[in-house]
Amino acid sequence: MKMSQLFSPTLRETPADAEIISHQYMLRAGFIRKVAAGIYTYLPLGYRVIRKIEQIVREEMNKKGAQELLMPALQPAELWHESGRWDIYGKELMRLRDRHERDFCLGPTHEEVITDLVKREVNSYRQLPLLLYQIQTKYRDEIRPRFGLMRGREFIMKDLYSFDRDKEGLDESYKKMYDAYCRIFERCGLEYRSVEADSGAIGGSSSHEFMVIADSGESVIAYCENCDYAANVEKATFAMKVENSKSVLQDLIKVETPGVRTVAELEQFFNLAAKQILKTLIYETEKGFVAVVLRGDRNVNEVKLQNVLDSKYVNLVNEDRVKELIGCEVGSIGPVNLQEEIILVADREVPYVLNAICGANETNRHYQNVNYGRDFEANIIEDIALVEAGDPCPKCQGPLHITRGIEVGHIFKLGTKYSAALEATFLDEDGQARYYEMGCYGIGIGRTAAAAIEQNHDEHGIIWPVSIAPYHVVIIQVHDKEEKQKEICEELYNQLTDNGIEVVYDDRKERVGVKFKDADLIGFPLRIVVGPKTINDGTVEVKIRKTGEQLVLPLTDVNSWVNNYITSFLGK
Numbered sequence: 001m002k003m004s005q006l007f008s009p010t011l012r013e014t015p016a017d018a019e020i021i022s023h024q025y026m027l028r029a030g031f032i033r034k035v036a037a038g039i040y041t042y043l044p045l046g047y048r049v050i051r052k053i054e055q056i057v058r059e060e061m062n063k064k065g066a067q068e069l070l071m072p073a074l075q076p077a078e079l080w081h082e083s084g085r086w087d088i089y090g091k092e093l094m095r096l097r098d099r100h101e102r103d104f105c106l107g108p109t110h111e112e113v114i115t116d117l118v119k120r121e122v123n124s125y126r127q128l129p130l131l132l133y134q135i136q137t138k139y140r141d142e143i144r145p146r147f148g149l150m151r152g153r154e155f156i157m158k159d160l161y162s163f164d165r166d167k168e169g170l171d172e173s174y175k176k177m178y179d180a181y182c183r184i185f186e187r188c189g190l191e192y193r194s195v196e197a198d199s200g201a202i203g204g205s206s207s208h209e210f211m212v213i214a215d216s217g218e219s220v221i222a223y224c225e226n227c228d229y230a231a232n233v234e235k236a237t238f239a240m241k242v243e244n245s246k247s248v249l250q251d252l253i254k255v256e257t258p259g260v261r262t263v264a265e266l267e268q269f270f271n272l273a274a275k276q277i278l279k280t281l282i283y284e285t286e287k288g289f290v291a292v293v294l295r296g297d298r299n300v301n302e303v304k305l306q307n308v309l310d311s312k313y314v315n316l317v318n319e320d321r322v323k324e325l326i327g328c329e330v331g332s333i334g335p336v337n338l339q340e341e342i343i344l345v346a347d348r349e350v351p352y353v354l355n356a357i358c359g360a361n362e363t364n365r366h367y368q369n370v371n372y373g374r375d376f377e378a379n380i381i382e383d384i385a386l387v388e389a390g391d392p393c394p395k396c397q398g399p400l401h402i403t404r405g406i407e408v409g410h411i412f413k414l415g416t417k418y419s420a421a422l423e424a425t426f427l428d429e430d431g432q433a434r435y436y437e438m439g440c441y442g443i444g445i446g447r448t449a450a451a452a453i454e455q456n457h458d459e460h461g462i463i464w465p466v467s468i469a470p471y472h473v474v475i476i477q478v479h480d481k482e483e484k485q486k487e488i489c490e491e492l493y494n495q496l497t498d499n500g501i502e503v504v505y506d507d508r509k510e511r512v513g514v515k516f517k518d519a520d521l522i523g524f525p526l527r528i529v530v531g532p533k534t535i536n537d538g539t540v541e542v543k544i545r546k547t548g549e550q551l552v553l554p555l556t557d558v559n560s561w562v563n564n565y566i567t568s569f570l571g572k
Ligand code: ATP
Pocket: 109, 140, 142, 149, 150, 151, 152, 153, 155, 157, 407, 408, 409, 410, 442, 443, 444, 445, 446, 447, 448
């Protein structure tokens, strides 16, 4: 490809609405253009990256015996009524009507369509396991589409669905996909971690997320450096340190605490550490009001709370409502003598806090020497705390670290959730009808491209991992009027291209400085410069984008050197 003909409109300025580096560089280097919020055109360079990631995904899926098909984006509401998701999916589901006033949606995911297909077309255990996937455009009306391809409203996803006869089969399919995902992200040249994840609204029993480590990531993960424990903080737990206190239980007393509201203020007032204070928060759920009590140095993990309560939502109640409900200021709520109709959830550490401080449910009053079991009891005692850096690892007690990541892939064991809802059965060896044990496995293709940039860039532009770079090499001609330079460039271009190397020849009538800038911005892994030295002593300069290393090679060696370098990254 000649740069003069390449359709890659670059921008000198960073567009104002692009907050993160991948979004900025994708716009500036001419990879994507915005059509509407969260909706983009992939320009030729961007689309080449997308297709490369898709191809890696496809190869690894096929290696595991999966088969590719393509389902429609447009899906009839009936299927979504059958699964029950038409009513619960909410506003993220893009809904529309046809000319006959029938309801449809644009698929955000395809459990319904695939389960219905398999239900109709498969009937015997002999046809299992079945692994079916597609690489297809998804639609989700995200509340906050942002960060370019990272969180779009229209985006490309690989989604695979596994159908097995029993739980052991599902375990095997899950393992296959887990391994394939590791291979995929390795081949894409990304630093990633697989983490235990909350199964969320899709439901199911087990799930892992694949996270590309990056500061701009929207997910927070906890991991142990001593062992392999890693989990999304939504799910992460930690070993509980029970201090064997010899304290005797003191008598409960009520104390005037004028103007003392926050944990920090209580610490000062009583001269005690935050872990000696119990704080109480009021949530509203569809099951009624819930009071959550936990140590003053802890924060509520709302995902855990929602799971413990098995509720559809948990909303923190605002100050005015708290006053109406409990009759005191937020800072004075406590678990002792709380109204009976409020469900009391205590974090698992709470029973071990002896002679604690807590609110007395009267403004400006607190209890001192509160003890679980003697002064109050909870309806539920569970782990509902957010993990903090330094908490002990639940597997090995080593200190946990917290870092940010971008979720590029997600695998779930669904069990029989959808097969039961859609009555999808097969006949087992003994002629019994059974529900399929299902799994679903997604990879965001565009998000993976964006994550690769978040992890691989510098102040000059993108540094593409070779395996997903739009082109491998750019050849830069220093003087555009020099016929001899042009001849060498063209010859080199032809030689490399014949070897399967993907080359852009920058033949533009531009200053060489401009060409260098664009080459760095676009992020070609290798840059070859053909200039006066090439004519004089037969050498070219090769620069490795990733390391900044510059080599001077005899013209006769360039072809094989480049070939070796590039193919060393393309191992399958
Ligand atoms: P998130 O929590 O980021 O919204 P999700 O849990 O909704 O993600 P899944 O339903 O598991 O995502 O989808 C599978 C994969 O699809 C994700 O791991 C991610 O890579 C990608 N993905 C999900 N939503 C988007 C989006 N709005 N834009 C781009 N990619 C997305």
